[in-house]
Amino acid sequence: PHSVPPVSPQVGSYRDISHESLSLFRLLEPQIEILVLGTGDRVERLHPTMLKHMRESGIAVEVQDTPNACATFNFLTSEKRVAAAGLIPP
Numbered sequence: 860p861h862s863v864p865p866v867s868p869q870v871g872s873y874r875d876i877s878h879e880s881l882s883l884f885r886l887l888e889p890q891i892e893i894l895v896l897g898t899g900d901r902v903e904r905l906h907p908t909m910l911k912h913m914r915e916s917g918i919a920v921e922v923q924d925t926p927n928a929c930a931t932f933n934f935l936t937s938e939k940r941v942a943a944a945g946l947i948p949p
Contacts, residue, residue: 870945870947871947876905878909881894881913881945884945887943890917891918891941892919893919893921893935893940893941893943894918894919894920894944895921895928895931895932896922896923896944897923897925897928897944897945897949898924898947899948899949900924905922925947925948925949926949929944932944
């Protein structure tokens with residue numbers, strides 16, 4: 860049987876972003892090419908190992924402030940890219 864990792868949807872700030880909270884995006888079918896993360900009012904740095912783990916799963920990650928992340932996500936989907944967004948309100 861396929862084991863599904865626990866998923867934590869409780870992300871209130873960029874500090875709450877973890878391997879576990881990102882695991883949801885690795886489960887999506889079809890697999891996404893790029894994950895756009897909006898970290899609120901400002902671009903916040905995420906731990907490099909989290910980003911590396913996503914890249915190793917075949918998913919590029921773009922971290923931006925939330926308004927720009929929304930625009931990037933809309934552009935990617937208009938270009939028919941398989942993308943997802945995780946957005947923290949500014």
